[in-house]
Amino acid sequence: MANTFTDEDDALLSELGIEIEKKTQALRTPREERIIAGFEDIQKFVSDHGRVPQHSEDGDIFERLYAVRLQRLRELPEAVDLLTGLDTGGLLTGNNFAPISEDLDDDALLAALGITVEASPLTQLKHVRSNAERKAVDDIASRQRCTDFETFKPLFEKVQRELDSGERETRPFELKAEIQKGRFFIVEGQKAYVAEMGEQTLTDQGRTDARLRVIFDNGTESNMLMRSLQRALNKDESGRRITESVAGPLFADAPEEGDSTTGTIYVLRSKSDHPMVAENRELVHKIGVTTLGVEKRIAGAQLQPTFLMAPVEVVATYELYNINQTRLENLIHRIFGSAQLDIEIADRFGRPVIPREWFLVPLFVIDEAVQKIKDGTITKFHYDPETASLVLRPDK
Structure with a gap:
């Protein structure tokens, strides 16, 4: 039967000049366990494929995941310290793949890659969105504070007054051609103003596109593509276009050609x-x-x-x-x-x-x-x- 020692026993042995070696088991935090498990996945990929994972738009979804994760591990001092003893292949000190732009932690990696998964294994994919869908969402979500919002705030206030008075109205968004500089929209419950519109270009599919500066009524802005705003408006069931204010007469004493009501x-x-x-x-x-x-x-x-x-x-x-x-x-x-x-x-x-x-x-x-x-x-x-x-x- 194994011997057990009480505090009194320890004190007695100490007085006799006998040191007791106490073995303690190192406890790791859940985050540290996840970092180690993620690194082991990367090591297995390298072992199976003979190379470090690379990030490319048309690459395997898991390889892209491992590539992004490896870069993040290289950038985190706590991860390097934790994994140094496990990094027998020098993955954390290597410089053999191109930098990746995603600035995400492990929790956000799958979301950035367009994957929604169960709370457990990463390999159980539930839904994979297209790159186009993901970019449209990212464009809307990646907003920053509008430093000159005071310039635009009166415009939003004026539009609201004109909506209240009936000078403007909202209607469902229909065509990409409606997206023009100076126009207002409602997307995800916020008014959006197209403050700037760059030169139109053609995509690889032969479709027109342009870079926009879009100001939102909550004081943020986003530099998104015209097609991204179009997709966001089409996807949002409550997405609306705010019509221009009435210019000139609201009605006349005599009908003109085309008048019907x-x-x-x-x-x-x-x-x-x-x-x-x-x-x-x-x-x-x-x-x-x-x-x-x-x-x-x-x-x-x-x-x-x-x-x-x-x-x-x-x-x-x-x-x-x-x-x-x-x-x-x-x-x-x-x-x-x-x-x-x-x-x-x-x-x-x-x-x-x-x-x-x-x-x-x-x-x-x-x-x-x-x-x-x-x-x-x-x-x-x-x-x-x-x-x-x-x-x-x-x-x-």
């Missing part, structure tokens, strides 16, 4: 006997947009809460062509939002309703606003209830 801005007065309406009848107006006939739109007004459950009078109409009804209506309501009528009425079932399209605005101001919509200057103004006039916005 006809609509009408209408201004109504209510014949309701509600005290607030009765006291301000000359100022209380409903402003709306319809692509139907106005008479059809107001039919049965006395039964509809949106018309204050009362007959209405049409006091002005403005014909327009090639319109986006929702955008135009939102724009008008934003301009006069400060004068929205705060009123609650009961519908025919007695339920309370708060109509949203009624405003305390003189008719002549509505007419002025329509003229500014026509000439494209309306976005510079807002309605001031105190002066009952359109005034320039502070940011203009």
